[in-house]
Amino acid sequence: MKESVIRTRILEVASRLFYEQGYNSTGINQIIQEAEIARGSLYNHFPSKRDLLTAYIQNSENLWFMGLDEFLKPIEDPKQKLLAMFDYRIDRQLRSKFGGCHFNKIGAEVSGDDLDAFVLVQHQKDRLKTYIMALLGLVTPVQPAAIGKEMLLDTLFLLMEGATVAASAYKDSQPLKDARKIAEILLG
Amino acid sequence: MKESVIRTRILEVASRLFYEQGYNSTGINQIIQEAEIARGSLYNHFPSKRDLLTAYIQNSENLWFMGLDEFLKPIEDPKQKLLAMFDYRIDRQLRSKFGGCHFNKIGAEVSGDDLDAFVLVQHQKDRLKTYIMALLGLVTPVQPAAIGKEMLLDTLFLLMEGATVAASAYKDSQPLKDARKIAEILLG
DNA sequence: GTCTATAGCTGGATAGAC
DNA sequence: GTCTATCCAGCTATAGAC
Numbered sequence: 001m002k003e004s005v006i007r008t009r010i011l012e013v014a015s016r017l018f019y020e021q022g023y024n025s026t027g028i029n030q031i032i033q034e035a036e037i038a039r040g041s042l043y044n045h046f047p048s049k050r051d052l053l054t055a056y057i058q059n060s061e062n063l064w065f066m067g068l069d070e071f072l073k074p075i076e077d078p079k080q081k082l083l084a085m086f087d088y089r090i091d092r093q094l095r096s097k098f099g100g101c102h103f104n105k106i107g108a109e110v111s112g113d114d115l116d117a118f119v120l121v122q123h124q125k126d127r128l129k130t131y132i133m134a135l136l137g138l139v140t141p142v143q144p145a146a147i148g149k150e151m152l153l154d155t156l157f158l159l160m161e162g163a164t165v166a167a168s169a170y171k172d173s174q175p176l177k178d179a180r181k182i183a184e185i186l187l188g
Numbered sequence: 189m190k191e192s193v194i195r196t197r198i199l200e201v202a203s204r205l206f207y208e209q210g211y212n213s214t215g216i217n218q219i220i221q222e223a224e225i226a227r228g229s230l231y232n233h234f235p236s237k238r239d240l241l242t243a244y245i246q247n248s249e250n251l252w253f254m255g256l257d258e259f260l261k262p263i264e265d266p267k268q269k270l271l272a273m274f275d276y277r278i279d280r281q282l283r284s285k286f287g288g289c290h291f292n293k294i295g296a297e298v299s300g301d302d303l304d305a306f307v308l309v310q311h312q313k314d315r316l317k318t319y320i321m322a323l324l325g326l327v328t329p330v331q332p333a334a335i336g337k338e339m340l341l342d343t344l345f346l347l348m349e350g351a352t353v354a355a356s357a358y359k360d361s362q363p364l365k366d367a368r369k370i371a372e373i374l375l376g
Numbered sequence: 377g378t379c380t381a382t383a384g385c386t387g388g389a390t391a392g393a394c
Numbered sequence: 395g396t397c398t399a400t401c402c403a404g405c406t407a408t409a410g411a412c
Contacts, residue, residue, distance in 0.1 A: 006377090006378085020300075021300075021301075022212065022296075022297055022298075022299075024210065024212040024213055024297075025212055027404070027405060027406085028405075028406060028407085029404080029405075029406095037378080037379095038377095038378055038379045038380075039378095039379080039380080039381095039407090039408095040377080040378060040379055040380080040408090040409095041377070041378050041379075043406095043407070043408080044377060044378075045377095048406080048407080049406065049407090099299065100295075100296060100299065103357075104292075104296060104353055104357070105296045105299075107288070107353075107356065107357050108210075108288060108292065108293045108296035108297060109210055109212075109213075109296060109297060110210075111210075111287065111288065111293075111356070112208070112209075113209075121357055122357055122358060125354065125357055125358070146334070146373065147370070147373055151366070151369065151370060151373075154363075154366040154367075154370065155347075155370050157350070157354070158346070158347050158350035158351050158354065158363065158366070158367055158370075159343075159346050159347070159350060160350070161349070161350035161351075161353050161354055162345070162346035162347060162348070162349035162350025162351070162353070163346050163349075163350070165292055165295075165349050165350070165353055166313065166345070166346065166349055168295065168299070169291075169292070169295050169309055169310060169313055170310060170313070175342075175346065178339070178342040178346070179342075179346055181339065182335070182339060182342065182343050182346075185334065185335055185339075194395090194396085215386070215387060215388080216387075216388060216389080217386070217387075217388090225396080225397095226396060226397045226398075227389085227390095227396095227397080227398080227399095228390090228391095228395080228396060228397055228398080229395070229396055229397075231388095231389070231390080232395060232396075233395095236388080236389080237387095237388065237389090
Protein backbone atom coordinates (compact mmCIF):
# COMPACT_ATOMS: atom_id res chain seq x y z
CA MET A 1 0.00 0.00 0.00
CA LYS A 2 2.99 2.27 -0.34
CA GLU A 3 1.61 3.73 -3.53
CA SER A 4 -1.36 5.25 -1.75
CA VAL A 5 1.01 7.40 0.27
CA ILE A 6 1.90 9.29 -2.86
CA ARG A 7 -1.68 9.29 -4.03
CA THR A 8 -2.77 10.78 -0.75
CA ARG A 9 -0.12 13.46 -0.88
CA ILE A 10 -1.13 14.43 -4.40
CA LEU A 11 -4.78 14.63 -3.42
CA GLU A 12 -4.04 16.68 -0.33
CA VAL A 13 -1.93 19.22 -2.16
CA ALA A 14 -4.34 19.43 -5.09
CA SER A 15 -7.29 19.86 -2.73
CA ARG A 16 -5.67 22.74 -0.96
CA LEU A 17 -4.73 24.47 -4.19
CA PHE A 18 -8.07 23.85 -5.91
CA TYR A 19 -9.84 25.37 -2.96
CA GLU A 20 -7.54 28.32 -2.40
CA GLN A 21 -6.80 29.29 -6.00
CA GLY A 22 -9.58 27.66 -7.93
CA TYR A 23 -9.50 24.58 -10.13
CA ASN A 24 -8.84 26.36 -13.41
CA SER A 25 -6.15 28.56 -11.92
CA THR A 26 -4.21 25.62 -10.55
CA GLY A 27 -1.77 23.91 -12.89
CA ILE A 28 -0.37 20.42 -12.83
CA ASN A 29 3.08 21.95 -12.54
CA GLN A 30 2.31 23.61 -9.26
CA ILE A 31 0.74 20.46 -7.85
CA ILE A 32 3.71 18.22 -8.61
CA GLN A 33 6.10 20.86 -7.37
CA GLU A 34 4.42 21.38 -4.01
CA ALA A 35 3.73 17.67 -3.58
CA GLU A 36 7.35 17.01 -4.46
CA ILE A 37 6.60 14.19 -6.83
CA ALA A 38 7.25 13.71 -10.52
CA ARG A 39 4.95 14.44 -13.40
CA GLY A 40 4.66 10.79 -14.38
CA SER A 41 3.69 9.78 -10.87
CA LEU A 42 0.73 12.10 -10.89
CA TYR A 43 -0.55 10.77 -14.19
CA ASN A 44 0.00 7.26 -12.90
CA HIS A 45 -2.49 7.80 -10.09
CA PHE A 46 -4.81 10.23 -11.84
CA PRO A 47 -5.14 9.73 -15.60
CA SER A 48 -6.19 13.36 -16.11
CA LYS A 49 -6.63 16.56 -14.19
CA ARG A 50 -10.35 16.01 -14.32
CA ASP A 51 -10.03 12.72 -12.48
CA LEU A 52 -8.15 14.61 -9.82
CA LEU A 53 -11.07 17.00 -9.63
CA THR A 54 -13.68 14.30 -9.06
CA ALA A 55 -11.48 12.69 -6.41
CA TYR A 56 -11.19 16.09 -4.77
CA ILE A 57 -14.93 16.64 -4.64
CA GLN A 58 -15.70 13.18 -3.31
CA ASN A 59 -12.99 13.38 -0.71
CA SER A 60 -14.11 16.86 0.35
CA GLU A 61 -17.66 15.66 0.79
CA ASN A 62 -16.57 12.84 3.05
CA LEU A 63 -14.35 15.09 5.10
CA TRP A 64 -17.12 17.66 5.34
CA PHE A 65 -19.67 15.26 6.78
CA MET A 66 -17.16 13.52 9.01
CA GLY A 67 -16.23 16.91 10.40
CA LEU A 68 -19.89 17.71 10.93
CA ASP A 69 -20.52 14.46 12.80
CA GLU A 70 -17.55 15.15 15.00
CA PHE A 71 -18.68 18.72 15.62
CA LEU A 72 -22.22 17.73 16.59
CA LYS A 73 -21.26 14.67 18.63
CA PRO A 74 -21.18 16.37 22.07
CA ILE A 75 -24.64 17.85 21.50
CA GLU A 76 -27.72 15.86 22.47
CA ASP A 77 -30.77 17.91 21.62
CA PRO A 78 -31.67 17.70 17.90
CA LYS A 79 -32.74 21.33 17.81
CA GLN A 80 -29.40 22.37 19.24
CA LYS A 81 -27.69 20.11 16.73
CA LEU A 82 -29.48 21.91 13.92
CA LEU A 83 -28.38 25.27 15.25
CA ALA A 84 -24.85 23.99 15.70
CA MET A 85 -24.73 23.24 11.99
CA PHE A 86 -24.47 26.99 11.50
CA ASP A 87 -21.66 27.06 14.06
CA TYR A 88 -19.89 24.36 12.10
CA ARG A 89 -20.01 26.50 9.00
CA ILE A 90 -18.79 29.51 10.93
CA ASP A 91 -15.93 27.43 12.26
CA ARG A 92 -15.00 26.22 8.81
CA GLN A 93 -15.25 29.64 7.20
CA LEU A 94 -13.07 31.16 9.89
CA ARG A 95 -10.47 28.47 9.40
CA SER A 96 -10.46 28.88 5.62
CA LYS A 97 -10.41 32.68 5.86
CA PHE A 98 -13.87 32.75 4.28
CA GLY A 99 -12.92 30.83 1.20
CA GLY A 100 -16.53 29.81 0.74
CA CYS A 101 -18.25 26.49 0.14
CA HIS A 102 -16.04 23.93 -1.60
CA PHE A 103 -18.91 22.61 -3.64
CA ASN A 104 -20.44 25.87 -4.73
CA LYS A 105 -17.02 27.08 -5.80
CA ILE A 106 -16.54 24.10 -8.05
CA GLY A 107 -20.11 24.41 -9.27
CA ALA A 108 -19.43 28.00 -10.26
CA GLU A 109 -16.19 27.12 -12.01
CA VAL A 110 -17.04 24.05 -14.06
CA SER A 111 -20.78 24.53 -14.52
CA GLY A 112 -21.71 22.80 -17.71
CA ASP A 113 -18.66 21.22 -19.19
CA ASP A 114 -18.01 18.66 -16.46
CA LEU A 115 -21.06 16.52 -15.81
CA ASP A 116 -19.32 14.34 -13.22
CA ALA A 117 -18.36 17.28 -11.08
CA PHE A 118 -21.83 18.69 -11.45
CA VAL A 119 -23.51 15.52 -10.21
CA LEU A 120 -21.11 15.30 -7.27
CA VAL A 121 -21.96 18.84 -6.22
CA GLN A 122 -25.64 17.97 -6.29
CA HIS A 123 -24.88 14.87 -4.27
CA GLN A 124 -23.39 16.90 -1.46
CA LYS A 125 -26.45 19.11 -1.34
CA ASP A 126 -28.81 16.15 -1.31
CA ARG A 127 -26.86 14.62 1.52
CA LEU A 128 -26.99 17.87 3.44
CA LYS A 129 -30.75 18.08 3.04
CA THR A 130 -31.12 14.48 4.19
CA TYR A 131 -28.98 15.29 7.20
CA ILE A 132 -31.16 18.26 8.14
CA MET A 133 -34.34 16.29 7.57
CA ALA A 134 -33.20 13.49 9.87
CA LEU A 135 -32.55 15.97 12.67
CA LEU A 136 -35.82 17.76 12.03
CA GLY A 137 -37.65 14.47 12.42
CA LEU A 138 -36.32 14.21 15.96
CA VAL A 139 -37.38 17.68 16.99
CA THR A 140 -40.46 17.70 19.22
CA PRO A 141 -42.49 20.70 18.10
CA VAL A 142 -43.31 23.10 20.91
CA GLN A 143 -46.01 24.84 18.95
CA PRO A 144 -48.18 24.09 15.92
CA ALA A 145 -45.55 25.91 13.85
CA ALA A 146 -46.70 28.54 11.38
CA ILE A 147 -44.47 26.83 8.88
CA GLY A 148 -44.69 23.11 8.04
CA LYS A 149 -41.82 20.73 8.55
CA GLU A 150 -41.16 20.27 4.88
CA MET A 151 -41.01 24.00 4.40
CA LEU A 152 -38.86 24.30 7.47
CA LEU A 153 -36.39 21.93 5.86
CA ASP A 154 -36.25 24.08 2.73
CA THR A 155 -35.85 27.21 4.79
CA LEU A 156 -32.99 25.89 6.89
CA PHE A 157 -31.23 24.53 3.83
CA LEU A 158 -31.59 27.77 1.88
CA LEU A 159 -30.51 29.84 4.85
CA MET A 160 -27.35 27.78 5.21
CA GLU A 161 -26.53 28.05 1.54
CA GLY A 162 -27.25 31.75 1.34
CA ALA A 163 -25.44 32.60 4.55
CA THR A 164 -22.33 30.70 3.52
CA VAL A 165 -22.22 32.47 0.17
CA ALA A 166 -22.75 35.84 1.82
CA ALA A 167 -20.17 35.16 4.53
CA SER A 168 -17.62 34.32 1.88
CA ALA A 169 -18.44 37.40 -0.18
CA TYR A 170 -18.15 39.71 2.81
CA LYS A 171 -15.41 37.72 4.53
CA ASP A 172 -17.46 38.00 7.67
CA SER A 173 -19.32 35.46 9.75
CA GLN A 174 -22.22 37.82 10.47
CA PRO A 175 -24.51 36.37 7.76
CA LEU A 176 -24.09 32.93 9.29
CA LYS A 177 -24.81 34.31 12.74
CA ASP A 178 -27.90 36.05 11.36
CA ALA A 179 -29.06 32.82 9.75
CA ARG A 180 -28.58 31.00 13.03
CA LYS A 181 -30.76 33.53 14.85
CA ILE A 182 -33.47 33.21 12.25
CA ALA A 183 -33.33 29.43 12.48
CA GLU A 184 -33.64 29.66 16.24
CA ILE A 185 -36.86 31.63 15.91
CA LEU A 186 -38.28 29.36 13.25
CA LEU A 187 -37.53 26.25 15.28
CA GLY A 188 -39.58 27.76 18.11
CA MET B 189 -18.10 58.25 -30.52
CA LYS B 190 -17.45 55.59 -33.09
CA GLU B 191 -14.84 53.98 -30.87
CA SER B 192 -17.41 53.03 -28.28
CA VAL B 193 -19.11 50.80 -30.82
CA ILE B 194 -16.14 48.48 -30.74
CA ARG B 195 -15.78 48.84 -27.01
CA THR B 196 -19.38 47.85 -26.57
CA ARG B 197 -19.02 44.83 -28.80
CA ILE B 198 -15.94 43.66 -26.90
CA LEU B 199 -17.73 44.06 -23.60
CA GLU B 200 -20.81 42.25 -24.82
CA VAL B 201 -18.89 39.28 -26.16
CA ALA B 202 -16.63 39.10 -23.13
CA SER B 203 -19.61 39.31 -20.80
CA ARG B 204 -21.34 36.41 -22.47
CA LEU B 205 -18.22 34.27 -22.44
CA PHE B 206 -17.22 35.15 -18.87
CA TYR B 207 -20.67 34.17 -17.69
CA GLU B 208 -21.07 31.02 -19.73
CA GLN B 209 -17.56 29.61 -19.51
CA GLY B 210 -16.11 31.40 -16.54
CA TYR B 211 -13.55 34.18 -16.42
CA ASN B 212 -10.47 31.99 -16.12
CA SER B 213 -11.63 29.64 -18.85
CA THR B 214 -12.13 32.44 -21.35
CA GLY B 215 -9.10 33.55 -23.32
CA ILE B 216 -8.36 36.81 -25.06
CA ASN B 217 -8.08 34.88 -28.31
CA GLN B 218 -11.65 33.69 -28.15
CA ILE B 219 -12.95 37.13 -27.28
CA ILE B 220 -11.28 38.88 -30.21
CA GLN B 221 -12.30 36.09 -32.54
CA GLU B 222 -15.98 36.12 -31.63
CA ALA B 223 -16.09 39.91 -31.45
CA GLU B 224 -14.37 40.01 -34.84
CA ILE B 225 -11.87 42.64 -33.83
CA ALA B 226 -8.11 42.66 -33.70
CA ARG B 227 -5.90 41.97 -30.76
CA GLY B 228 -4.57 45.50 -30.60
CA SER B 229 -8.08 46.97 -30.56
CA LEU B 230 -8.98 45.08 -27.45
CA TYR B 231 -5.89 46.24 -25.61
CA ASN B 232 -6.57 49.76 -26.78
CA HIS B 233 -9.92 49.82 -24.98
CA PHE B 234 -9.02 47.55 -22.07
CA PRO B 235 -5.37 47.70 -20.95
CA SER B 236 -5.61 44.23 -19.42
CA LYS B 237 -7.96 41.30 -19.10
CA ARG B 238 -8.58 42.33 -15.52
CA ASP B 239 -9.87 45.72 -16.64
CA LEU B 240 -12.27 43.86 -18.85
CA LEU B 241 -13.41 41.92 -15.81
CA THR B 242 -14.17 44.97 -13.72
CA ALA B 243 -16.05 46.54 -16.62
CA TYR B 244 -18.02 43.31 -16.93
CA ILE B 245 -19.02 43.26 -13.27
CA GLN B 246 -20.03 46.91 -13.19
CA ASN B 247 -22.00 46.62 -16.39
CA SER B 248 -23.70 43.45 -15.19
CA GLU B 249 -24.73 45.13 -11.98
CA ASN B 250 -26.33 48.00 -13.83
CA LEU B 251 -28.14 45.71 -16.23
CA TRP B 252 -29.29 43.54 -13.34
CA PHE B 253 -30.92 46.37 -11.44
CA MET B 254 -32.32 47.99 -14.56
CA GLY B 255 -33.91 44.67 -15.42
CA LEU B 256 -35.30 44.40 -11.91
CA ASP B 257 -36.82 47.88 -12.05
CA GLU B 258 -38.42 47.04 -15.36
CA PHE B 259 -39.71 43.74 -14.05
CA LEU B 260 -41.29 45.26 -10.95
CA LYS B 261 -42.67 48.36 -12.65
CA PRO B 262 -46.19 47.02 -13.33
CA ILE B 263 -46.59 45.94 -9.70
CA GLU B 264 -47.91 48.41 -7.15
CA ASP B 265 -48.03 46.67 -3.78
CA PRO B 266 -44.59 46.62 -2.10
CA LYS B 267 -45.20 43.17 -0.68
CA GLN B 268 -45.99 41.84 -4.12
CA LYS B 269 -42.91 43.60 -5.43
CA LEU B 270 -40.78 41.77 -2.88
CA LEU B 271 -42.25 38.44 -3.91
CA ALA B 272 -41.78 39.30 -7.56
CA MET B 273 -38.07 39.67 -6.90
CA PHE B 274 -38.01 35.90 -6.68
CA ASP B 275 -39.91 35.72 -9.96
CA TYR B 276 -37.27 37.96 -11.50
CA ARG B 277 -34.56 35.56 -10.45
CA ILE B 278 -36.56 32.62 -11.78
CA ASP B 279 -36.97 34.45 -15.06
CA ARG B 280 -33.28 35.17 -15.30
CA GLN B 281 -32.21 31.68 -14.35
CA LEU B 282 -34.54 30.18 -16.92
CA ARG B 283 -33.15 32.46 -19.60
CA SER B 284 -29.54 31.65 -18.70
CA LYS B 285 -30.26 27.92 -18.39
CA PHE B 286 -29.49 28.15 -14.68
CA GLY B 287 -26.06 29.60 -15.12
CA GLY B 288 -26.26 31.03 -11.61
CA CYS B 289 -25.62 34.45 -10.15
CA HIS B 290 -23.13 36.53 -12.15
CA PHE B 291 -21.62 37.99 -9.05
CA ASN B 292 -21.29 34.87 -6.96
CA LYS B 293 -19.69 33.13 -9.90
CA ILE B 294 -17.02 35.78 -10.14
CA GLY B 295 -16.65 35.83 -6.39
CA ALA B 296 -16.00 32.09 -6.44
CA GLU B 297 -13.50 32.38 -9.26
CA VAL B 298 -11.32 35.31 -8.30
CA SER B 299 -11.73 35.28 -4.53
CA GLY B 300 -8.61 36.75 -3.06
CA ASP B 301 -6.32 37.77 -5.86
CA ASP B 302 -8.49 40.51 -7.38
CA LEU B 303 -9.51 43.06 -4.80
CA ASP B 304 -11.35 45.25 -7.31
CA ALA B 305 -13.61 42.43 -8.41
CA PHE B 306 -14.17 41.47 -4.83
CA VAL B 307 -15.33 44.91 -3.80
CA LEU B 308 -17.63 45.12 -6.80
CA VAL B 309 -19.30 41.84 -5.88
CA GLN B 310 -19.91 43.16 -2.38
CA HIS B 311 -21.30 46.33 -3.91
CA GLN B 312 -23.96 44.42 -5.78
CA LYS B 313 -25.02 42.63 -2.61
CA ASP B 314 -25.17 45.86 -0.64
CA ARG B 315 -27.29 47.41 -3.33
CA LEU B 316 -29.61 44.41 -3.31
CA LYS B 317 -30.05 44.64 0.45
CA THR B 318 -30.78 48.34 0.17
CA TYR B 319 -33.35 47.57 -2.50
CA ILE B 320 -35.10 45.02 -0.29
CA MET B 321 -34.98 47.31 2.69
CA ALA B 322 -36.62 50.16 0.80
CA LEU B 323 -39.49 47.91 -0.22
CA LEU B 324 -39.82 46.49 3.29
CA GLY B 325 -40.16 50.01 4.62
CA LEU B 326 -43.27 50.46 2.51
CA VAL B 327 -44.93 47.26 3.65
CA THR B 328 -47.72 47.85 6.16
CA PRO B 329 -47.46 45.03 8.66
CA VAL B 330 -50.66 43.01 9.04
CA GLN B 331 -49.54 41.44 12.28
CA PRO B 332 -47.01 42.16 15.02
CA ALA B 333 -44.68 39.82 13.14
CA ALA B 334 -42.84 37.14 15.09
CA ILE B 335 -39.75 38.32 13.28
CA GLY B 336 -38.52 41.92 13.32
CA LYS B 337 -38.09 43.97 10.17
CA GLU B 338 -34.35 43.97 10.34
CA MET B 339 -34.31 40.22 10.67
CA LEU B 340 -36.88 39.95 7.91
CA LEU B 341 -34.48 41.84 5.66
CA ASP B 342 -31.71 39.38 6.44
CA THR B 343 -34.01 36.44 5.90
CA LEU B 344 -35.25 37.59 2.52
CA PHE B 345 -31.75 38.39 1.38
CA LEU B 346 -30.32 35.06 2.50
CA LEU B 347 -33.24 33.17 0.99
CA MET B 348 -32.64 34.86 -2.35
CA GLU B 349 -28.95 34.10 -2.29
CA GLY B 350 -29.38 30.52 -1.18
CA ALA B 351 -32.21 29.78 -3.59
CA THR B 352 -30.30 31.16 -6.55
CA VAL B 353 -27.26 29.06 -5.71
CA ALA B 354 -29.39 25.96 -5.25
CA ALA B 355 -31.40 26.59 -8.43
CA SER B 356 -28.17 26.83 -10.37
CA ALA B 357 -26.73 23.69 -8.79
CA TYR B 358 -29.87 21.67 -9.53
CA LYS B 359 -30.66 23.45 -12.77
CA ASP B 360 -34.20 23.75 -11.49
CA SER B 361 -36.30 26.70 -10.41
CA GLN B 362 -37.90 24.81 -7.52
CA PRO B 363 -35.59 26.26 -4.83
CA LEU B 364 -36.55 29.76 -5.94
CA LYS B 365 -40.23 28.84 -5.87
CA ASP B 366 -39.77 27.37 -2.40
CA ALA B 367 -38.05 30.53 -1.23
CA ARG B 368 -40.89 32.60 -2.63
CA LYS B 369 -43.46 30.58 -0.68
CA ILE B 370 -41.46 30.96 2.51
CA ALA B 371 -41.19 34.69 1.94
CA GLU B 372 -44.94 34.89 1.40
CA ILE B 373 -45.56 33.33 4.79
CA LEU B 374 -42.97 35.48 6.55
CA LEU B 375 -44.40 38.65 5.04
CA GLY B 376 -47.79 37.70 6.50
C1' DG C 377 5.98 2.94 -10.35
C1' DT C 378 8.75 6.74 -10.39
C1' DC C 379 11.38 9.66 -12.95
C1' DT C 380 13.05 13.42 -16.88
C1' DA C 381 12.46 15.41 -21.26
C1' DT C 382 9.64 17.25 -24.34
C1' DA C 383 5.72 17.62 -27.47
C1' DG C 384 1.99 20.58 -28.90
C1' DC C 385 -0.84 24.14 -27.79
C1' DT C 386 -2.82 28.34 -25.74
C1' DG C 387 -2.45 31.97 -22.37
C1' DG C 388 -1.84 37.35 -21.81
C1' DA C 389 0.58 41.04 -23.54
C1' DT C 390 3.67 44.15 -26.68
C1' DA C 391 5.78 46.30 -31.02
C1' DG C 392 5.44 48.55 -34.92
C1' DA C 393 3.25 49.06 -39.71
C1' DC C 394 -0.41 51.62 -41.59
C1' DG D 395 -7.14 53.45 -33.33
C1' DT D 396 -7.12 49.45 -35.86
C1' DC D 397 -4.40 45.96 -37.61
C1' DT D 398 -0.70 41.70 -37.96
C1' DA D 399 3.27 39.45 -36.26
C1' DT D 400 5.45 37.78 -32.51
C1' DC D 401 7.37 36.97 -27.63
C1' DC D 402 7.60 34.03 -23.81
C1' DA D 403 5.58 31.81 -20.11
C1' DG D 404 2.24 28.67 -18.96
C1' DC D 405 -0.76 24.77 -19.77
C1' DT D 406 -2.13 19.32 -20.12
C1' DA D 407 -0.48 15.24 -21.52
C1' DT D 408 2.76 11.56 -23.46
C1' DA D 409 7.17 8.85 -24.35
C1' DG D 410 10.62 6.31 -22.86
C1' DA D 411 14.73 5.67 -19.60
C1' DC D 412 15.55 3.52 -15.27
